[in-house]
Amino acid sequence: MGDQHLEDFCRRLRLVFGGEAMDNRFRRYRRNPERFAGEVLSSHWWSRQRDIARSVTQSRRTVVKSANGVGKTYLAADLALWFLYCHAPSIVLTTAPTRRQVESLLWEEIRRRMRRANAELPGMLLKTRLQIREGWYALGLATDEDVRFQGFHAENLLVVMDEASGVPDEIWNAVEGVAVGRNNRVLAIGNPLAPVGRFYRAFRSPRWKALTVSALEHPNVIGRGEIIEGAVTRETIADRVAEWCEEVTPPAEGARSNVPLHGQAARNNLFEWEGHWYRPNDLFLTRVLGEFPEDAENRLILLRWIERAMKSDVAPVGLVFMAVDVARFGQDCSVIAVRRGPAVVRLESFRGLDLMNLTGRIVEVAREERPESIMVDVVGVGGGVVDRLNELGIEGVIGVNVGMRSQQPERFANLRAELYWSLRERLAENHIRLPSDRTLLEELSSLTYRFTSSGQVQMESKETMRRRGESSPDRADAVAMLWALRTEEGVAVSTELGQGVNWVDERW
Numbered sequence: 001m002g003d004q005h006l007e008d009f010c011r012r013l014r015l016v017f018g019g020e021a022m023d024n025r026f027r028r029y030r031r032n033p034e035r036f037a038g039e040v041l042s043s044h045w046w047s048r049q050r051d052i053a054r055s056v057t058q059s060r061r062t063v064v065k066s067a068n069g070v071g072k073t074y075l076a077a078d079l080a081l082w083f084l085y086c087h088a089p090s091i092v093l094t095t096a097p098t099r100r101q102v103e104s105l106l107w108e109e110i111r112r113r114m115r116r117a118n119a120e121l122p123g124m125l126l127k128t129r130l131q132i133r134e135g136w137y138a139l140g141l142a143t144d145e146d147v148r149f150q151g152f153h154a155e156n157l158l159v160v161m162d163e164a165s166g167v168p169d170e171i172w173n174a175v176e177g178v179a180v181g182r183n184n185r186v187l188a189i190g191n192p193l194a195p196v197g198r199f200y201r202a203f204r205s206p207r208w209k210a211l212t213v214s215a216l217e218h219p220n221v222i223g224r225g226e227i228i229e230g231a232v233t234r235e236t237i238a239d240r241v242a243e244w245c246e247e248v249t250p251p252a253e254g255a256r257s258n259v260p261l262h263g264q265a266a267r268n269n270l271f272e273w274e275g276h277w278y279r280p281n282d283l284f285l286t287r288v289l290g291e292f293p294e295d296a297e298n299r300l301i302l303l304r305w306i307e308r309a310m311k312s313d314v315a316p317v318g319l320v321f322m323a324v325d326v327a328r329f330g331q332d333c334s335v336i337a338v339r340r341g342p343a344v345v346r347l348e349s350f351r352g353l354d355l356m357n358l359t360g361r362i363v364e365v366a367r368e369e370r371p372e373s374i375m376v377d378v379v380g381v382g383g384g385v386v387d388r389l390n391e392l393g394i395e396g397v398i399g400v401n402v403g404m405r406s407q408q409p410e411r412f413a414n415l416r417a418e419l420y421w422s423l424r425e426r427l428a429e430n431h432i433r434l435p436s437d438r439t440l441l442e443e444l445s446s447l448t449y450r451f452t453s454s455g456q457v458q459m460e461s462k463e464t465m466r467r468r469g470e471s472s473p474d475r476a477d478a479v480a481m482l483w484a485l486r487t488e489e490g491v492a493v494s495t496e497l498g499q500g501v502n503w504v505d506e507r508w
Helices: 002-029 033-039 047-058 072-086 099-116 169-178 197-202 234-244 263-268 282-287 303-311 355-369 382-391 415-428 438-446 462-467 474-481
Strands: 061-066 091-096 129-133 136-142 156-162 183-190 209-213 245-248 271-273 276-280 320-325 334-340 343-350 373-377 397-400 449-451 457-459 484-486 491-493
Touching: 002 033, 002 072, 033 047, 033 072, 047 061, 047 072, 047 183, 047 209, 061 197, 072 091, 072 099, 072 136, 072 156, 072 183, 091 099, 091 169, 099 136, 099 156, 156 169, 169 183, 169 197, 183 197, 234 245, 234 271, 234 282, 282 303, 282 438, 303 415, 303 438, 320 355, 320 382, 320 474, 334 355, 334 474, 343 355, 343 474, 355 373, 355 382, 373 382, 373 474, 373 484, 382 397, 397 484, 415 449, 415 457, 415 474, 438 474
Parallel strands: 061 183, 061 209, 091 136, 091 156, 156 183, 320 373, 373 397
Antiparallel strands: 129 136, 245 276, 271 276, 320 334, 334 343, 449 457, 484 491
């Protein structure tokens, strides 16, 4: 026991005197975060990271919309440690929409910096806390928990909002309430997922220094400077151009724009890539150019809702349901989807599979997953799959015709609109988990709707989607059908778990 007391006493002495010595040692870096990052943390920045760091030193509020793979979280970790160690005493608060994002993204980067630092950095490092001494610390908080920002005040304070487009308005208000001192700074950084919310509005406010980071500017992409491992590559951009952009006829010389594109130019103008001209879609704008997507007024599902659902840790607990979207040949795919409670746990896609082979695969998956019900799209060739499953004696098979009358005809033009609107509400309310599937993300984010003259919600038809260059939303259709259940009147949208046909072992 005595040895433990002595060890604790020595640790407290190291914290106190180490902190005082550290204040003198790192004071010279206060106006030069890049030098601290390089000399102390062994970090290397590229030009746009330098611009962000310069803004944090000069402006009280900095907001950054960023492409994927350009080092935004890497930089945020450097800036958090720079502010903490170079401003004594100080408080650094970091936040993100979920606990997983706090622990596994920004704070994992912070722990990595601490391990490889060239100088001894005093403090007690925990999973989401770095304590130098009382009143001098960094702390990670998740906005999906009961977080109280109001109690944090300090002469030197930095708040880092990572993945800021998903941070709720009340947290933005709380951050504004604590960052009131002369040397209080806020850095809000993230992917621009939707043209709504506080993150979006910050780019239109004169109170914020606004910056944009495009992947087309990155040294790995333009081919100048040292290669940055783990960052976006030219090969990745080529893939995104092929998947997310429409090749167009080269414009007249006066109408051409130069990459990288920003702001309105990114939305309206074409750009050249490897000798060809393209028009970017919303995913390319968001993920590659770091720009907000087009007006979301008629877009069914916001990109940030989808990404949140794909990162959700909601437990796959509850009854099991299965859905099948049937395609025969061509570019469309047959898809089998399975959900357990609120979580979609399985998503399989097949191209060119004939109906009998698809039926066999459905039976195989059903034996493994043991669903309460199997919803099968009967529009087109799907009726043959239903007939064969019934012939095999498979119980719980429900033929779903999405063109049929909705259970709420005053609100929805047909069952397809009702199913998709239900999926939209689950995503908006964060009551669903989706698999991390890029094609599913693309399909869900491309869906649009309109209101009929009688005020009904009507989904854009697949034919219209094809005309504007979108593929058939096969995966999205299967996921939406997972919440379609049979009633005495026909097919309805599930409002709660526990409905459906009872499972009986004898069906096999």
